[in-house]
Amino acid sequence: MRDVAERAGVSIATVSRVLSGSRPVRPDIAERVREVSEELGYRRNLLASSLRRQRTGTVGVVVPNAGDLRHARLVQALSQELHQRGDTVLMAHAQGSPEIEEESALRLLDRSVDGLVIVPCDVLRSRGLVATISRHVHVVQVENDVGVSGVDLIAVDEGAGVRLMLAHLAEIGRRRTLLVVEEGPEAGSARLEAYRQAAEAGRTTAVDEPVLGSGGMALGREVAERVTVGGDRGVDAIVCGDDLVALGALDGLRARSLAVPGDVAVTGFDDVGLAEVASPSLTTVHRPLAEIAAAAVERLEHARAAGGGPAVVWRLPPTIVVRESTVGPD
Amino acid sequence: MRDVAERAGVSIATVSRVLSGSRPVRPDIAERVREVSEELGYRRNLLASSLRRQRTGTVGVVVPNAGDLRHARLVQALSQELHQRGDTVLMAHAQGSPEIEEESALRLLDRSVDGLVIVPCDVLRSRGLVATISRHVHVVQVENDVGVSGVDLIAVDEGAGVRLMLAHLAEIGRRRTLLVVEEGPEAGSARLEAYRQAAEAGRTTAVDEPVLGSGGMALGREVAERVTVGGDRGVDAIVCGDDLVALGALDGLRARSLAVPGDVAVTGFDDVGLAEVASPSLTTVHRPLAEIAAAAVERLEHARAAGGGPAVVWRLPPTIVVRESTVGPD
DNA sequence: CTGTTAGCGCGTTCAC
DNA sequence: GTGAACGCGCTAACAG
Numbered sequence A, B: 001m002r003d004v005a006e007r008a009g010v011s012i013a014t015v016s017r018v019l020s021g022s023r024p025v026r027p028d029i030a031e032r033v034r035e036v037s038e039e040l041g042y043r044r045n046l047l048a049s050s051l052r053r054q055r056t057g058t059v060g061v062v063v064p065n066a067g068d069l070r071h072a073r074l075v076q077a078l079s080q081e082l083h084q085r086g087d088t089v090l091m092a093h094a095q096g097s098p099e100i101e102e103e104s105a106l107r108l109l110d111r112s113v114d115g116l117v118i119v120p121c122d123v124l125r126s127r128g129l130v131a132t133i134s135r136h137v138h139v140v141q142v143e144n145d146v147g148v149s150g151v152d153l154i155a156v157d158e159g160a161g162v163r164l165m166l167a168h169l170a171e172i173g174r175r176r177t178l179l180v181v182e183e184g185p186e187a188g189s190a191r192l193e194a195y196r197q198a199a200e201a202g203r204t205t206a207v208d209e210p211v212l213g214s215g216g217m218a219l220g221r222e223v224a225e226r227v228t229v230g231g232d233r234g235v236d237a238i239v240c241g242d243d244l245v246a247l248g249a250l251d252g253l254r255a256r257s258l259a260v261p262g263d264v265a266v267t268g269f270d271d272v273g274l275a276e277v278a279s280p281s282l283t284t285v286h287r288p289l290a291e292i293a294a295a296a297v298e299r300l301e302h303a304r305a306a307g308g309g310p311a312v313v314w315r316l317p318p319t320i321v322v323r324e325s326t327v328g329p330d
Numbered sequence C: 001c002t003g004t005t006a007g008c009g010c011g012t013t014c015a016c
Numbered sequence D: 001g002t003g004a005a006c007g008c009g010c011t012a013a014c015a016g
Helices: A002-008 A010-020 A029-039 A046-053 A070-084 A098-111 A128-135 A158-171 A188-200 A216-226 A243-255 A289-306 B004-007 B012-020 B026-041 B046-052 B069-082 B098-110 B127-133 B160-170 B188-200 B215-225 B241-253 B288-304
Strands: A059-064 A086-094 A114-120 A137-143 A150-156 A178-184 A212-213 A237-240 A265-270 A284-285 A312-317 A319-321 B058-063 B088-093 B113-119 B138-142 B152-156 B176-182 B212-213 B237-240 B264-270 B282-286 B313-316 B319-321
Touching: A002 A010, A002 A029, A010 A029, A010 A046, A010 A070, A029 A265, A046 B026, A059 A070, A059 A098, A059 A216, A070 A086, A070 A137, A070 B069, A086 A098, A086 B069, A086 B212, A098 A128, A098 B152, A114 A128, A114 A289, A114 B188, A128 A137, A128 B138, A137 A289, A137 B237, A150 A289, A158 A188, A158 A237, A158 A265, A158 A319, A158 B026, A178 A188, A178 A216, A212 A216, A216 A243, A216 B046, A216 B237, A319 B098, B004 B012, B004 B026, B012 B026, B058 B069, B058 B098, B058 B288, B069 B188, B069 B288, B098 B113, B113 B127, B113 B288, B127 B138, B127 B237, B138 B237, B138 B288, B152 B160, B152 B288, B160 B188, B160 B282, B176 B188, B176 B241, B176 B313, B212 B215, B215 B237, B241 B264, B288 B313
Parallel strands: A059 A086, A059 A114, A114 A137, A137 A150, A150 A312, A178 A212, A178 A237, A237 A265, A265 A284, B058 B088, B058 B113, B113 B138, B138 B152, B152 B313, B176 B212, B176 B237, B237 B264, B264 B282
Antiparallel strands: A086 B088, A284 A319, B282 B319
């Protein structure tokens, strides 16, 4: 920076002002400074800048598992959004372990991130971590709520997703449904609740008790292999808690030579890459990751500008994507 | 840090030495310092440390598209590997555009990353960027080679993958193969070449000219719909350039009510999540992402320790994962 | 082994 | 509008 200042015949402070745009500088002089720094290939050292300004222009992103498509897409959306605002992403992934999550998150803190968005990997065991870091930096939780007061939460409105799907099914004359969701305190219960309410309100008919289980694809396959399909007592649509389970269901039905959606419709949840490559492609609830990312960044921006303010809880409405598994040729 | 020094009755330098472990300190004193800093909840400011040491403990990772499963898994593997070494990941994704890639990478440079691993998004148009950044920091390219001398390259040995797959097929009596790959200067040609050589050497029979095309799933579906299967002139295995194409092939064959692998086997390439959820599950070439990540990190470590040294080109051998689409029940 | 001091490269007070 | 000097928090070099 000294070199640039000398070559441009100005002081080092002027160079700083031109390059950071922190204060007005005479246009001709500014132009000259820019030329010289271009010429010398000079770039300011953001480390020094950050140290001085107490702001780094970096945001920490912590996800349970970076290799999972859902989180990968979220990171992508966040990264894109942050890039636009001139920020850089410091990424960490918990590898499914609260211990690693904690260590990673603290490391990001040590690097003085301006904000942190985290998908807590365990609703219970991540709680202390979120409480701690939220005392140092603005934190926004995504998806999972660990229940620390004063911390933002951005999630999708799971209940709305279920209602949307049931409405679609009702519209195409499928009211004899079976719900299959993965167990877990997280999103499953909200969906279950919404489903039960819909059944009580008569917007769908719960042919059987909802199936709770685990095992991803295997769960769906298993259910599909034993469910009674068609007729007065049978099911005409299997509503799955995520796309992977739905894939399993498709597989199980195929093994029985049942047609989808001819004999029975199948629906998923997430729409993060699996649904469109399934065969038949899956009608599914689309998780609005771009909107989630935008909302998270908006909250960080807000905190930066307005300081504190009360925490918010935003449940964003998902949309539904209709594909072959409910209205297809079969 | 001053506070800690005072409370522990030592100098600020001693605190630094204890916490960074840069020099031996008397054990009792060290213990006391650690206690005090724990007590005060003190954590050293890595920004200041980095500024002083000219090393940040961060590594930049640039991928074409963070939402793509292949790159997501790579980032995951890298992140894991780097976490172990105590490093943090600064992530950027190019969103498919060389311009954004360039801007992102330069930003990472401005943040003084210790090293950079990049999957160049365009073999031609990313060249200048790689040349530029490699003058400032140790760069390791992954997958795509932009052809700048002196820059490491870690990739998978595509030819070996094809040979492995053809050997497996031959072993189960499938020699009448058809190759279907996506066009592109990148990996496709290496596979094509390996295939042709195998055909000439009589290790497989190319029933027809290899199909080059684009469109992912649609490409595979289209080929499957028109290919002649079985008999003296037909195909008994479709070898696809990636799992998505293979998925399309499965779909196309299903539409014709042909059994996989009964009537014809299908194989993929990548094994990053799609192959195991396909139905039937896909026999595929496994891209060794963990090994690639480990190799990349090893190179960075090497550069850190040994300084320069000549650049390396490592083509890692893939493995083959046998699933239902070649040896299944059908 | 420990303390003192200088300075990493900037942004920001102040005076002018 | 511009320049000089201080300090962000830490580590490296030296002296003790």
